[in-house]
Amino acid sequence: MSPALRDTMMITARALCHFSSKESPISATRYLSHFVPLVSVTDGPKGSYIGVKGEAVYIPPSPCVPVDTCGAGDAYASGVLYGILRGVSDLKGMGTLAARIAATVVGQQGTRLRVQDAVDLAESFAFNLKGSSSSVSSDVGSDHISS
Secondary structure (H helix, E strand, O other): OOOHHHHHHHHHHHHHHHOOOOOOOOHHHHHOOOOOEEEEEHHHHEEEEEEOOOEEEEEEOOOOOOOHHHHHHHHHHHHHHHHHOOOEEEEEHHOOOOHHHHHHHHHHEEEEEOOOHHHHHHHHHOOOOOOOOOEEEEEHHOOOOEE
């Protein structure tokens, strides 16, 4: 992700929080997580944060050689949504999957994840699946969510 795009994303998170430019992504994540069940704030090559109930879990970046940063945020969001829909309770695992999907998309030309890459990514993560639920609650102390 280009520094300009990363800065734009962080400016958006700060604007939603009415924060100054001195505030960090982790502060924005913690703040926003008081208002929504689950929030993620990306910080480009520095990683991202997933927040639940005032707490934030750091997600390290997934290594890649950037080719085309278009679609990085959508790819990351798709990983989070995939985790939620599959009943994933581990926030760190969900974020790691999201970061890997985004890194895969960023490492290629174009915004669409190739089918074989999607299959490889899905197979590389063995999640403990639980029954589906429409609400997300938190056990932040263990970096897990429960349905």
